[in-house]
Amino acid sequence: MIFNPIAALVAALSTFLVGFIWYNPKVFGTAWMTETGMTEEKAKKGNMAKIFGLTFILSVIMSFFLPLIVIHQSGVLQIVNGDATNPAYMAYMEVVGENHRSFGHGALHGLMTGVMLILPAVAINGLFEQKSWKYILITGGYWVVSLTLMGAIICGWK
Template sequence: MDMSTINWWAVLVAAVSCFAVGGIWYAPAVFGKAWMRENKLTDADVQGGNMAKIFGLAFLCGLIASVNLAFFMNDPSIGVQEGAMYGFLTGFGWVGTFVGMHYLYEQKSFTLWLINAGYSTVALTLMGVILGAWK
């Protein structure tokens, strides 16, 4: 794989977008309260974690996902539409289905799957758009 054709600025911006979408998606006004309810978490539980560690590792995970998606999309003919399609298929077709399998065995709710798989699908679709648009 020719890594010289990867736009590393696009990879970084896509990773930031993943983090930003998560901040919006899991905000209390959007899906945060439902996510907490489905996970049986209280405000104290959520605020009691090491936020620097959580945010830092979450950003690192988004960066790894962005690099991975950039490798799959490393073709100059891939534009915005293909990027959106690849991001969506990655989010729903891979992440969403595997999370779904875990949730079935863990007996987690369909609502929680919709929230988490929905986030992955939206975040990866946007990442694909950014990577496809910014060659």
């Protein structure tokens, strides 16, 4: 099976683990708060149920799309309009099978997605918002690490 919904949900949850570590005051949390103007008082005023709930939903959306990027077999299945009985797809799977379905390969494609797609998007927004490069690298770095882990989980967990 190409798509594993359990792996996608775990991948979505992994963004919380990365965030817990990444934004810890002993890692980048204090620097991020300084760069954004966030204070402990302001943070406590946020609706945490809403913030964490929407964060999970948005992470699920990302993790449900990510297989199209990190699993080669998904692309081939798209070419045949999702018809797994198509002779061309069946021939491809006979030759290639589960090749490149590993945690390492998924991590590579997740890393590439983070560096080549998400980091530039974060940087563009940061430039127009006149944010510092420190902010851009902290925020973009979080997504690079998160997508690397998400890609590993989604591609490697069959």
